[in-house]
Amino acid sequence: MSKTQDKKTQRKTEQAEFLWNQAQLRSALIKNQLDLAVQTFKELSGEMTEEQIKATEEQTQIQYKRIEEYLMSEKEKYLERLGIQQD
Numbered sequence: 652m653s654k655t656q657d658k659k660t661q662r663k664t665e666q667a668e669f670l671w672n673q674a675q676l677r678s679a680l681i682k683n684q685l686d687l688a689v690q691t692f693k694e695l696s697g698e699m700t701e702e703q704i705k706a707t708e709e710q711t712q713i714q715y716k717r718i719e720e721y722l723m724s725e726k727e728k729y730l731e732r733l734g735i736q737q738d
Contacts, residue, residue: 663732663733667732668729670725670729670732671725671726671729674721674722674726678718678722678725681718682715682718685714685715685718688711689711692707
């Protein structure tokens with residue numbers, strides 16, 4: 652490969668890694684906020700009805716799933732940017 656091709660490939664790789672790291676950071680921050688909300692919820696759950704507790708727990712699981720789905724979609728984008736095929 653020529654120097655120009657090598658530089659382009661290197662820049663694409665660096666950009667892909669940067670975006671992947673940003674996605675991981677966003678995901679970690681959101682998960683941390685959700686964990687804090689869950690902790691607060693558990694502290695206040697004595698003041699809630701069973702229905703409210705159940706609904707909140709269901710929504711919490713949905714949000715954790717959304718975080719996971721976001722991270723997996725960003726991982727797929729990262730691998731595509733690197734030119735790696737994912738099954």
